[in-house]
Amino acid sequence: MNKAERKTFNPNNKKRYDADGGAIGTFIQKAIRPYVERKQGIEKWSFRFHDTRATFGMNLTDLELDRVDKKEITLGQARENVKAAMGHRSASTTDKYLNFRHQLKYVRTISTEFEDYMKDLCKHGMEGST
Numbered sequence: 032m033n034k035a036e037r038k039t040f041n042p043n044n045k046k047r048y049d050a051d052g053g054a055i056g057t058f059i060q061k062a063i064r065p066y067v068e069r070k071q072g073i074e075k076w077s078f079r080f081h082d083t084r085a086t087f088g089m090n091l092t093d094l095e096l097d098r099v100d101k102k103e104i105t106l107g108q109a110r111e112n113v114k115a116a117m118g119h120r121s122a123s124t125t126d127k128y129l130n131f132r133h134q135l136k137y138v139r140t141i142s143t144e145f146e147d148y149m150k151d152l153c154k155h156g157m158e159g160s161t
Contacts (some may be wrong), residue, residue: 035120055080088117092128 050131059078068076095109106129114125 084117088113088128089131091116092131096129 054156056079059080063079064076067073067078092109092113094102095112097126098104099106110122110125110129113119114122117125117128119125
């Protein structure tokens with residue numbers, strides 16, 4: 032149930048409170064995190080249930096963009112499919128998923144080019160100092 036649905040009055044509701052995912056968060060904190068930390072030797076490993084949602088969103092986005100590349104659907108249809116599956120009210124939220132991989136590749140390219148440039152400067156600087 033999303034936040035908007037929890038805020039909507041339901042006269043037939045017999046529950047004392049609506050589940051908000053707290054039990055999942057507690058399970059992750061008390062069981063999954065300690066298990067992974069112990070088995071993998073990781074100190075203070077961070078993981079939230081929302082991470083699985085984001086992973087689902089990215090995997091679905093990749094599948095939908097593959098369908099766009101194969102000309103099975105349009106980019107607009109892919110956007111709507113991801114938007115519906117993720118329950119986004121705003122298409123701008125969905126666009127963040129659709130643009131993420133492209134932006135990540137761009138940032139990595141810029142970062143690598145800058146690192147290479149800095150290494151080159153250091154190399155030339157060191158050659159001139161000997």
